[in-house]
Amino acid sequence: MRTPQxxxxxGLPASVTIYEVGPRDGLQNEKTVVPAATKVEFIRRLEAAGLQTIETTSFVPAKWVPQMGDAEEVLAGLAASGGDATGRRRPALVPNERGLDRAEELGLEAIAIFGSATETFARKNLNRSVTEQYAMFEPVVKRALADGMWVRAYVSMCFGDPWEGPVPVDQVVEVAQRLMDLGCAELSLGDTIGVGTTGHVHRLLEALGHKGIGPDRIAVHFHDTYGQALANTLAALRDGVSVVDASTGGLGGCPYAKSATGNLATEDLVWALTGAGVETGVDLEQLVETSVWMAAQLGRPSPSNVVRALAG
Known part of the structure; x- marks a missing residue:
């Protein structure tokens, strides 16, 4: 298989940690429910390709996101298939204390909460206002930390909102600071509808830094609606970020934001970073094979440019 020169x-970090979101964010918007056994196989293949952090599922009610209604079955399947079934390698999304109960019953050691930078999306995604979301998350984070769990905070709509339009940088910073003040270890900045540009990325990271949230505590999560995900990611890396969310095959979307298309494809990211001399620990050939396999399960070709080029 061809590899980049x-x-x-x-100006780039020596190594980058890829936070793989394909099994959760990548699949959550699929109209046809993917069998739990297929999800388990997907995660096992991703681990075999060298991905060390894989967000496996979400403990949201099935009526909200039917695709994630099999969380217990997926995690039980992973445990039965061997390997490390706990820890930061396999975090899961947790919206509230009921979700945390389920996560703890299964022995998870890493979770993520998901907040919104805008009122409209907070209402649609959480049925809460921006202010009310903190009250929902505070007991979740407090309990999780007391039990020794690693906690990540997502902030959605950091670069634009389909209902409210442009989102002021200061507004995003305020939400991010409130979530990080709860005690979260990592902040993932979400460009949920893919409208961000490189200057905007720099401005937001700079503003967060002024509030004491440095790039060592930040991850970036770009969607590729306007083809800017990889450029925005490289801009963030040049500003000191070294954790990047990506989805194998470019799968993804958001059930509550119809303009949110696929995530940054993990293969496209690995190709770019490999060519730039940045270590990821990921075997590109195995990753492409996994993406082709998953695309066959979904019945359509992968949207990843690198997958199309290498497997075409």
């Missing part, structure tokens, strides 16, 4: 780029 390596020419080390200046």
């Amino acid at each position: 390596v020419e080390a780029a200046t």
Whole structure:
């Protein structure tokens, strides 16, 4: 299989941690429910390709996101198939204390909460206002930390909202700071509808830094609606970020934001970083094979440019 010519780029970190969201964010918007056994196989293949952090599922009610209604079955299947079934390798999304109860019953050691930077999306996604979301998350984070869990905070709509339009940087920073003040270890900045640009990325990271949230505590999560996900990611890396959310095959979307198309494809990210001399620990050939396999399960070709080029 063809590989990129390596020419080390200046200004980038020596290594990048890929936070793989394909099994959760990548599949959550699929209209046809993917069998739990297929999800288990997907995660096992991703781990075999070298991905060390894989968000496996979400403990939201099935009536909200039917695709995630099999969380217990998926995690039980992973445990039965061997390997490390706990810890930061396999975090899950947790919306409230009921979700945390389910996560703890299954022995998970890492969770993520998901807040919104805008009122409209908070209402649609959480049935809460922006202010009310903190009250919902506070007992979740407090309990999780007391039990020794690792907690990540997502903030959606950081770069634009389909209902409210542009989102002021200061508004995003305020929400991010409130969530991180709960005690979360990592903040993932979500460009949920893919409208961000490189200057906007720099401005937001700079503003967060002024509030004491440095790039060592930040991950970036870009959707590729306008083809800007990889450019925005590289801009964030040049500003010191070293954790990137990506979805194998470019799968993804948001059930509450119809303009949110696929995530940054993990293969596209790995190709770019490999060529720039940045270590990811991921075997690109195995990753592409996994993406082709998953695309066959979904009955359509992968939207990833690198997958199309290498497997075409």
